[in-house]
Amino acid sequence: MLTTSLEFAVFLPCVFLLYWFVLNKNLKLQNALILVASYVFYGWWDWRFLLLIAFSSAVDFTVGILLNKTDQPSSRKWLLATSIFVNLGLLGFFKYFNFFLDSFVDTFTLFGANFSIDRLNIILPVGISFYTLQTLSYTIDVYDRKLKGSKDFLAFFAYVSFFPQLVAGPIERATQLLPQFQKKRTFEYDKAADGLRQILWGLFKKIVVADNLAGYTSSVIANYESHNGSTLFLALCVFAIQFYCDFSGYSDIAIGTGRLFGFSLMKNFDYPFFSRNMAELWQRWHISLITWFRDYLVRRFKGFHKWDMARNIFIIFLITGIWHGADWTYIIWGVLHGLLFMTLIFAKKRKKYKVIVAKGKLLPSLTEAGLMIKTFVLFTITGIFFLIRPLDKCFKYAAKMFDLSFFSLPELPFNRAIAAVVLLFVIEWFQREKEHGLDISNLSIPKTFKWGIYYALIFTIFYYGGDQQDFLYFQF
C-alpha cells in the first residue's frame, strides 16, 4: 500500500480510531492492532512476503530470549552469528544472488573460461533492506547487553513490522523504538497535530515536487544521447531534488504517522541541501542508515587516529553503496563518497559545521552560499553512479555531459515543476531550524491563517500533483 494512495487515506483513520477509541485501555491489544495493521499494509503489496518478515522476527525473538538465558561468551557469539546469518542470508539471497552470480561468471570469463549460468527470477521483497537492519539492531543490542531480550511477542513483532516506517525507514534502533512498544502510550494533542502537519508536508514533497520532476529526469536519462551537456547536468540536479523529496517525503509521512500513534521516530533528513561540505551533508542525509552502520559496524573497530577514522568512514560508505543495490555503480558511488569524506578528515574539516547554516540570519553569506552550491554540485555529479546503470552508460553519460554542449542552454522541466522546486527551497530555507517544513506550531499567526496554509497545500497536492509514482526507495 502506498502512503500516498486513497487506500492508505482510508486505512490510516480506521486504525487510528480503533487504536485510540476502542483499544486505548489495553497496551497488548494496541500492539496487536499495530501488528495486524502492519501485516495488512505490507500484505497489500504481496502477502507471500509476510512469511519472510514473520520468519525473520521469529528468529530474532528466539535469539533474544536465548541470549537472556546464557552468559557464556561462546554461546552468545553463536546466537548472534545465527541471527546475522539468517537475516543477511535472506537479504543476500533476495538482493544479491544474481549480482554475485554475474560477477562470478564475469571473473571467469575474464580469465578465458567461457560458461554461463542461468539467473534466478527473484523478486526483491519491498523494504527487506530496511527491516533487516532494524531487526538486526535488536539482536546486536541484546548481545551488547544494552537491552534485555524481549519476552513480549506482540511488542517485538510489531516493532519489526511497524507499518509507518516498514518499507523505507527511518531505520529504528531497538533501544529507541522497542521500549516505546512496551510502555503505555498516551495521546498528546500537540504531538498528533504536528504529526498531521508533517504528513501534509511529506505529501507535498512527494506528490507536488518529486512526482512532477519524475517525468523530466526519466525522459532525459532514457534518451541522454539526444540531449546537450547542460541538460544532462540539469537532469542530475533535478534528480537529486526529486530523490530528496521522494525519500524525505516518505520519511516525513512515516514520522508524522508514528506521532499520531504516540511514537517518536528518529529524524532521517535535516535539510541536507543547506550543507557546506560533504561531511555536513552526510550528517543530514539518510541519517538513520549512516548512523546505523556507524553504531553497529565501525564502532567495533578500535582506534582514534585519523587513519583509523578514514578507514571507518571508507567502510561505512562502501557498505552504504552495497546496501543500496546489487550493482557495481552503487559500489563506485559509495567509494566516491567515502573518498570525498576522507579528504575532509585529513583536512580536519569533518566536524567543522555542527549547526545549520546562517543560524538566526535571514540569508547566508556569499561564502556560505558558494559552499552550499559546491556541495550540492558534488553530490549531484557523483549521483551519476547512483542514478544510471550499467556502468558503461555512466561513463557515456558523463562524457556526453562534459562535451562542448555543456555550455549551451539546457532544456528546462515544466514551469509547474520549477515553481514547485522554488517553493520548496524557499519554505525549507525559512524553516531550516525547525523539525520539518510545515512546523508552524509556534508561529504567532491567527489560526485561520494557519488553516488557510493547510487548505492551500491540500489543494496544491490534489490539483498540481504529478502522476502517481512509486517511492524510489522501495527498490532498495
Added chain:
Amino acid sequence: MKKFLIQLIIFIIPVGMILVSMEVYLRQNNIYRAKKTFLDNNKQDIEALILGPSYSWRSINPEFLDTKTASLAHEASAINTNMMLFDKYAPQLPKLKYVIFDLSIGFLDTHNEENWESKHLFNIYYDIKSSNNNLEDYFLLSSNFKYYTKLCLSYITDPDNIPAFNDSGFIYKLSKQEDIFRIHEYNSERLKQADVLYRRLDYQNTINEENYHSNIDLLKGLITYCRENKINLIFISPPKSYLNNEKISTEAITRRQKFIDDITPDPYISFWNYENFHEQDINLFYDDTHLNPKGAELFTKTLNRKLDNYLINRNRAEMQSEF
C-alpha cells in the same frame, strides 16, 4: 483526544462538503448514468444495441430510430471494452434483434489498456472492473481530480459549457468548448490551419498487429454469439468530414476491408459504410470525425430508413428459407 478529533472534523468538513457536492453533481449530470438508467428501464423492450467509440455515440440519436435502441457507445472505448459491455448486457436483453457495431477505420488496431481513461466510469456505472481497480476508481474526483475539477469549474463559470443530453445519453446540445467547427465558423481554410484538426488521424492510421489480431478474435466471438442467437450484426462506419477522410492511409483502409471481406458472406452480418455521407457539409460536423446534433439527426433518419428496409428484407428472407 476529543479536542483533536473535533478540530480535525471541523477542518475536514468544508473540504469534504465541497468534494462531496462536486462528486454528487458530476454523477447526476453524467452521460454514463443516463445510458445505464435507460438500459435498466428498457431491458425488456430493447431491440437494438449500438456499440463503439464516440463516432457512433455522436452520430446516432436513438430517439430517431423506430426500433427501441440503447446506445452503449462511449468516448475512447476500444473493441475490448465494448465487448465487456456486450458480454454483460446482451444476455439481459430478450428482444435483441440488432447489434450495430462501429467499424471505423483504425478501430481494429486500438485497444484499451488497464489504465484506460474511462476505467473508473465503467467501474462506477456498469460495475465492470478491470484487474487492477483501485479505491480511486470508485469516485469520479479521485480517479482524475484535475480533469473533473476543471470540468466542474468550466460548468460553473459558463453554463454554455454544460452539454445537454437526452434519456438515452445522446448529446443534443454541444458544450461551447467542444464545438470546434463552429468556433472556426465552419471555414475550411481556418480549420486546416488549426492544430486541433486531425488530432484523431494518428489514431485512425495506426497499425498495430497485436491489437488487430486480438480484436478480430473478439469480433469472431461476437459473430458466433449473434449467429447462435439469431441477432443481426451490422458493422457500421459513421460519417466523417472530408477533412478527415482525405488523410486516411490506404493501408488502414485495406486492413479493415480484408476483415469485412472475410465476414460479410454471412447473411446475418452486414457492413454499412457511411464515411462519405455528406462529408463536404462541414456545418453538419462539430469536429473532423464527429457529426454535430443537426448532422446526427439527418444521419439517424437515413439509418432508420435503411434499418426498416433491412428488417423487411430479413423477414422476407427468413420466410422464404422456412418454406
